[in-house]
Amino acid sequence: MTADLHTHSTASDGQYLPGELVRLAKERGMEILALTDHDTIDGVEAAVNAGEILGLRVLPGVELGAAEYENLHILGYRVSTSLSALTALCGKFKAGRDERKFRILEFLREKGCGLTLEEVEELSGGNIIGRPHFARAMVRRGYVETNREAFDRYLDTEEYHRKVKRFKAEARTCLEAIRSAGGKASLAHPYQMGLGDEELEALVRRLRDWGLDAVECYYPKHTPEQTAFYLRLAEKYGLHVTGGSDFHGERVKPDVHLMAWELDLSWLLDG
16 A cells, blocks of 8 residues: 555644645545654644545554654554553653753754744744754754754754754563554654664564564665665564655755655554
C-alpha cells in the first residue's frame, strides 16, 4: 500500500493542523497516513476523524524521544488514546518541553538572539513549543536566513545539547508505553544517531528484544547504501519495514515533502 508513516502536525512542531495534513495526504493519492507527533497523541483524534470524512485511513501514532542516544526516536503506530502508560509518559514529555523552552530562550540570548517567549508561543499556536518554533522566530527577527541555519548554528550543536536538556525516557520504557496502548513500534531514521554499523546493529538487537516491531528503512535522507543496510538488519532480526517522510510542512522543513512509500503493512493493519 502507499503510505507515509512519519508525519507531524501543529499538535507538536508541524505547520498544518491534523485535518489539513490529512487533506494534503489525500490529495497526493496516499492510502495510509500515520500522524506521529513528537511525544504527544493530542492530534490523532482530529486526524482520524478527518480521514474518515475524506476516505483516507489514518493511523494514530506518536514519536517518542529516547534517552540513550541523541536522535534515538521510537515511532508508535495504532496507539490508543485511552489512559495508559503511554498517556502518562506523554504527560511527562510535555512537562519537560514546557520547562525546556525557558532554557532555550536563555541559551539563545547568550548567543545574541533576544527572542521573547510570547513571539515563540504565537508561532506554536498554543501547542507544545519545539525547536522549529524557535527557528521560525529567529528567521522572522533576521538572526538567521533559514530554519536550517538556525539549527546548524544554534539549535542542533554540541553546545546546545550539552546546555539545554529535557526529559527523555529510556528506549525500553518508550517501547513498553507503546505496547501498553496496543501499538506497534518502529525505530525512526536510524542514520540520525550517527552510529557505526556494529553499534547500530547491537542497538537494533536490544530494541528487538524489548519489543521493537520494525525499522524505518525508507526515509528521504537515507542513502541507497544505508537503506540496503537497514533492510538487511530488519531481515536478520525478523523486523518489519516502515517508511516515512518526517514531514513538518514547507515553512518548517522546506526540503521535506510527503512521500508515498510502497509498503507491506499487513502486519500492522490486520487485527
